[in-house]
Amino acid sequence: QKEVEQDPGPLSVPEGAIVSLNCTYSNSAFQYFMWYRQYSRKGPELLMYTYSSGNKEDGRFTAQVDKSSKYISLFIRDSQPSDSATYLCAMSGDSGYSTLTFGKGTMLLVSP
Amino acid sequence: KAGVTQTPRYLIKTRGQQVTLSCSPISGHRSVSWYQQTPGQGLQFLFEYFSETQRNKGNFPGRFSGRQFSNSRSEMNVSTLELGDSALYLCASSPTNRDNQPQHFGDGTRLSIL
Numbered sequence: 001q002k003e004v005e006q007d008p009g010p011l012s013v014p015e016g017a018i019v020s021l022n023c024t025y026s027n028s029a030f031q032y033f034m035w036y037r038q039y040s041r042k043g044p045e046l047l048m049y050t051y052s053s054g055n056k057e058d059g060r061f062t063a064q065v066d067k068s069s070k071y072i073s074l075f076i077r078d079s080q081p082s083d084s085a086t087y088l089c090a091m092s093g094d095s096g097y098s099t100l101t102f103g104k105g106t107m108l109l110v111s112p
Numbered sequence: 113k114a115g116v117t118q119t120p121r122y123l124i125k126t127r128g129q130q131v132t133l134s135c136s137p138i139s140g141h142r143s144v145s146w147y148q149q150t151p152g153q154g155l156q157f158l159f160e161y162f163s164e165t166q167r168n169k170g171n172f173p174g175r176f177s178g179r180q181f182s183n184s185r186s187e188m189n190v191s192t193l194e195l196g197d198s199a200l201y202l203c204a205s206s207p208t209n210r211d212n213q214p215q216h217f218g219d220g221t222r223l224s225i226l
Binding site for chain 2: 031044045046049051095097099101
């Protein structure tokens with residue numbers, strides 16, 4: 001079992017839809033949870049950064065962490081074609097240092 | 113504020129050669145981490161440097177090495193290249209190497225081995 005599991009997709013939705021992206025993990029020591037967006041031929045761009053359990057909202061994006069279930073989610077409201085990208089979840093905190101453990105990413109396609 | 117800069121963007125090498133990749137972190141960031149991204153394995157941690165010292169290392173062979181200079185710029189070297197080393201190599205920086213600070217990535221160096 002990999003430490004972080006993420007459905008690779010692709011996930012295809014129409015413009016304006018609410019998108020839900022998820023990751024599960026096995027290491028209960030993870031404390032910091034991130035979502036990155038990666039466009040083709042570009043590096044990962046940090047979208048959301050959360051600590052421990054709870055919700056965090058930033059514009060159209062909401063990140064949720066449920067440490068009891070070892071489950072994290074990213075919700076995108078009013079999705080746009082420009083949101084089409086690969087979304088990577090990442091985690092750290094099991095060592096005290098900034099080493100990130102990534103999911104393999106979910107490809108999202110938003111059609112106009 | 114300029115982001116993380118990686119050079120070159122693309123590189124083609126043949127088996128057995130060696131290669132050096134460069135990374136300039138965000139100004140003021142002292143920690144630099146390197147990751148390898150492949151379609152099969154996703155993003156995997158290579159190593160992390162802070163204050164010119166390697167602080168943490170992933171599960172990669174000794175052919176992969178790096179260093180950090182006093183201005184926090186970092187280089188990564190791969191010797192005796194193998195076909196399986198074809199990947200996108202990403203550099204990320206953060207203010208320190210503690211886990212309570214997010215990392216910011218560059219656009220990577222695409223390495224192709226022929």
